[in-house]
Amino acid sequence: MKRSEIVKAQARAAExxxxxxxxxxxxxxxxxxxxxxxxxxxxxxxxELITYVNTDRYCAxxxxxxxxxxxPEHLHPPIGTDPGKMETFRCRSGKVxxxxxxxxxxxxxxxxxxxxxxxxxxxNEIELNPGEQYTIHPGIKHWxxxxxxxxxxxxxxxxxxxxxxxxxxxxxxRMPTVTED
Amino acid sequence: MKRSEIVKAQARAAExxxxxxxxxxxxxxxxxxxxxxxxxxxxxxxxELITYVNTDRYCAxxxxxxxxxxxPEHLHPPIGTDPGKMETFRCRSGKVxxxxxxxxxxxxxxxxxxxxxxxxxxxNEIELNPGEQYTIHPGIKHWxxxxxxxxxxxxxxxxxxxxxxxxxxxxxxRMPTVTED
Numbered sequence: 292m293k294r295s296e297i298v299k300a301q302a303r304a305a306e307x308x309x310x311x312x313x314x315x316x317x318x319x320x321x322x323x324x325x326x327x328x329x330x331x332x333x334x335x336x337x338x339e340l341i342t343y344v345n346t347d348r349y350c351a352x353x354x355x356x357x358x359x360x361x362x363p364e365h366l367h368p369p370i371g372t373d374p375g376k377m378e379t380f381r382c383r384s385g386k387v388x389x390x391x392x393x394x395x396x397x398x399x400x401x402x403x404x405x406x407x408x409x410x411x412x413x414x415n416e417i418e419l420n421p422g423e424q425y426t427i428h429p430g431i432k433h434w435x436x437x438x439x440x441x442x443x444x445x446x447x448x449x450x451x452x453x454x455x456x457x458x459x460x461x462x463x464x465r466m467p468t469v470t471e472d
Numbered sequence: 473m474k475r476s477e478i479v480k481a482q483a484r485a486a487e488x489x490x491x492x493x494x495x496x497x498x499x500x501x502x503x504x505x506x507x508x509x510x511x512x513x514x515x516x517x518x519x520e521l522i523t524y525v526n527t528d529r530y531c532a533x534x535x536x537x538x539x540x541x542x543x544p545e546h547l548h549p550p551i552g553t554d555p556g557k558m559e560t561f562r563c564r565s566g567k568v569x570x571x572x573x574x575x576x577x578x579x580x581x582x583x584x585x586x587x588x589x590x591x592x593x594x595x596n597e598i599e600l601n602p603g604e605q606y607t608i609h610p611g612i613k614h615w616x617x618x619x620x621x622x623x624x625x626x627x628x629x630x631x632x633x634x635x636x637x638x639x640x641x642x643x644x645x646r647m648p649t650v651t652e653d
Contacts, residue, residue: 312493314564314603343605344560344628349530351560351628379525379532383495422495424524447525447532447628 292327295472300325304339304355311384311443313353315341323355328363329464335404338362342451350451354380354444356387356437361404364390364411364434364459370452375429378448382419386438389417392431401436410460419444432459473508476653481506485520485536492565492624494534496522504536509544510645516585519543523632531632535561535625537568537618542585545571545592545615545640551633556610559629563600567619570598573612582617591641600625613640 301323308315324340327333339355356362367376380389388401393415400418403411413432417425427433435444456465482504489496505521508514520536537543548557561570569582574596581599584592594613598606608614616625637646 312565316603319603343562344607346558346607348558348630349628351532351562351626377527377529381524381532384493422497422500426525426527445532445626447530449529 292325292331292333292467293470293472296333297325297469300333300337300339303357307355307384307441307443308353313383313443315353326465327467328458328460329467330363330407330460330462332404334360336361336363336407345451347450350446350448352446352448352451353383354442354446356385356435356442356444358437358439358441359402360441361401361436362434363404363407363463364413364432365456366432367429368455368457369429370455373450373452376449376451377426377429378446379424379426380419380435381424381445381447382421383443383445384421385440385442387419387435387442387444388438389419389425389427389433389435391415391417391427391433407460410458412459473506473512473514473648474651474653477514478506478650481514481518481520484538488536488565488622488624489534494564494624496534500524507646508648509639509641510648511544511588511641511643513585515541517542517544517588526632528631531627531629533627533629533632534564535623535627537566537616537623537625539618539620539622540583541622542582542617543615544585544588544644545594545613546637547613548610549636549638550610551636554631554633557630557632558607558610559627560605560607561600561616562605562626562628563602564624564626565602566621566623568600568616568623568625569619570600570606570608570614570616572596572598572608572614588641591639593640
């Protein structure tokens with residue numbers, strides 16, 4: 292991903308936070324993580340993140356999704372004595388459709404990214420509006436997509452070790468390289 | 473504490489959240505915890521809390537402080553194999569003065585509650601404004617007080633077991649009884 296695209300996405304994410312009155316420091320603003328998953332279509336499959344704290348006991352992040360942006364399907368595996376990351380998503384602004392394992396919802400509201408259909412396999416839909424939350428247990432496949440106005444989602448969790456996440460789409464690199472313009 | 477006082481404090485806390493655009497569900501609103509610590513002076517020494525999630529791995533709360541309201545000095549002790557609660561306070565709105573162990577700040581900005589002076593013993597001051605945060609390690613004595621406009625503080629932490637908190641003021645009951653009007 293090009294440095295200029297990252298800077299642009301960071302500015303857009305910061306604007307979304309400002310619009311819903313969530314304050315961040317200047318240091319946090321300039322280090323907003325822009326995850327394009329190595330797929331080169333950030334606005335379709337991508338995610339912006341601010342990690343407030345990540346200790347060996349707990350983690351808290353703000354997740355930012357542009358309109359209809361999708362975080363691809365993945366799970367958090369056990370690592371050593373850690374049974375895998377457990378996480379609670381709390382919608383703060385906008386709307387997010389979360390999909391987890393379980394009975395498929397008959398007609399889902401999300402749109403599966405074109406060309407990536409084989410990599411979306413769980414369709415139990417949970418709609419989260421501001422003030423609503425859902426907890427995802429370790430090892431459960433999940434993906435999520437913002438509604439038409441984007442979404443700001445607080446994530447409360449056990450320790451994050453994103454580099455171990457297992458994506459259904461084997462083309463994905465969770466930690467892709469940045470190229471200077 | 474009387475039921476009517478609790479309901480009044482819940483309504484006031486909910487208004488503070490509304491003023492800073494933090495959405496909660498109706499169920500969360502009616503179960504806002506009002507902690508008066510058995511001291512019968514809620515507006516001086518007290519705290520309002522919403523626990524979003526508290527699992528055996530992590531916890532997330534919203535803490536609400538009325539103008540100049542103080543959460544009395546306490547610490548989180550080890551419990552069994554748990555080394556004690558570790559917590560990160562992130563100011564979302566207003567201002568909070570946090571006091572922890574360490575070198576005493578020469579002239580603190582907070583006001584020690586009159587009549588409770590012997591129970592405030594740590595004075596290393598950390599001022600948190602919106603977007604600023606601080607992590608308190610287990611076993612560290614701390615207390616905090618809102619500025620003149622009150623404060624909304626997100627707490628990210630390891631598992632909460634509030635009933636084991638150790639307060640410097642031995643008159644305090646963390647889980648006092650509610651009396652019907």
